[in-house]
Amino acid sequence: MATNRTFTMIKPDAVANGHTGAILDDIIKGGFKVIALKYTRLSEDIAGQFYGIHRERPFFKDLVSFMSSGPIVAAILEKDNAVEDFRKLIGATDPSKAEPGTIRNKYAKSIDANAVHGSDSDENAEIEGSFFFTAFERF
Ligand code: RTP
Numbered sequence: 001m002a003t004n005r006t007f008t009m010i011k012p013d014a015v016a017n018g019h020t021g022a023i024l025d026d027i028i029k030g031g032f033k034v035i036a037l038k039y040t041r042l043s044e045d046i047a048g049q050f051y052g053i054h055r056e057r058p059f060f061k062d063l064v065s066f067m068s069s070g071p072i073v074a075a076i077l078e079k080d081n082a083v084e085d086f087r088k089l090i091g092a093t094d095p096s097k098a099e100p101g102t103i104r105n106k107y108a109k110s111i112d113a114n115a116v117h118g119s120d121s122d123e124n125a126e127i128e129g130s131f132f133f134t135a136f137e138r139f
C-alpha cells in the first residue's frame, strides 16, 4: 500500500527567482501538509550523494553542479498517495512537456533548471526524507 509521505526540494533556480512562496502555496493548495521544512545549500558532495542513483548518466555532472549552485528548500510532505500525487502536481521532468498548471509548467525554465524535485517511490521518499531531516525533525 502507498505510504502518505513524499520528499521535495525547491531547486536553486526557483529559489533564486523568488518562487519559493508561490510553490509552497501550490503544494499546500494541492492538499499536501508540510511536516518538515529546511532552507539550506548543498555542497557538490552532498548533491552527488543525493542523486547518486544517476552517477553513470551523462547529465550527472551538470545536475550536481546545478543543485549546488545556490540555496534550496527541502521539505517532507504528507497526503494520501503522496508520491504519485506529488509527481502529478509537479509535472514532467522536461517543463516543455509538463501539463499546464503544474509547478514545472509554471516555474521551470529547462530540463536542468526544473524548479522542483519529487521522490519517485515510497522507498526513496523515506530515504530522501531521512537524508535531510533527523528523526527528531520528522516527528
Ligand atoms: P527529480 O529527481 O529532480 O525530481 O527529477 P525527475 O525524477 O523528474 O527526473 P530524474 O530522471 O530523476 O532526473 C533527475 C534530474 O536530472 C536532470 N535530467 N536531465 N538532460 C537529461 O536528459 C536529463 N534527464 C534528467 C533533470 O534536472 C532531472 O530533474
Ligand code: MG
Residues within 6 Å of the ligand: 118, 119, 120
Ligand atoms: Mg527523480
